[in-house]
Amino acid sequence: MEDIRAIMRKLSMALNNIDEIYYTDVAKMGLGKSLLWLLYALDNGEAHSQREICAQWGFPKSTLNSTIKQAEAKGYLTLTPIPGKRREMSIHLTAAGEAYAHAVLAPIYEAENKALAETVAVYSPEFIEALVYFNGRLKAAFAEQIAASQKVLDKS
Template sequence: MENTNDLSPKALLEQENRRYNETNLLYHVTAAQFGLSDTVFWVLYSLYSDDKPQTQAQMSAGWCLPKQTLNSAVRGMVEQGLVKLTPAPGCKHGKLLSLTEAGRTLAEKTVAQVIRAEENAMLRMGLERARQNLALGAEYLQLLRAEFTQLET
């Protein structure tokens, strides 16, 4: 592992952004190995890991998935019998997404393996370090978001 103590802010940013992109690529390649698009993978992941039905709006906001891309993926998943849509209580237009039996079976063959691998990596890292990593990443994101609101466009 590279010693980051000697890196300038610019070099740290480059390393952070490279790590971010490499992580995204890792999930993309893994989804593709299972024959899934990125969005279908994340829909399965979200519904499998939470085990509660969600609206597309909740999923879009919670997982930072573009609404139209998510809508297209969900439409295809409904046609394939992987997810079902049911009316959301108290919501005129919102529908709850949940896994069908076929969707749960697919998720168990795909995202369940990914979740186990993620948990194993986290355990190998150590839970305290993983918690610190999450907290630091969240703090950085919050500060970055605040800085980006100040950008002149």
């Protein structure tokens, strides 16, 4: 088995290359990556808050906020106050936003379906659960290591 550093480098490169595939191809469609992921996040028929999207999709708050404003100006989404939440808004695709999202996302979904079907034919679908698990473990390990290194730096 390869050493941990080599495995981690291979995984990091694969993940970065996956991101690059999305960004390169959506640029060919004239779509920015932030709008792509916002449409992707909202394309499940449910309303979401900005806080939920940031937490689930790893969006920087300021990037998401400006992307939401641009999409709202184009008529792709509406914002409605969430009862009991002082400043939090519920984000919904409009009919025009749904039509645009479906047009933009259809070829992406087709490519994902093809690639995933080919992958699970060779590897178990459990590789996704393993990746989700790794994501959680990496987040926890980073928090632990950053906290420990901060203590060392604070003493310096």
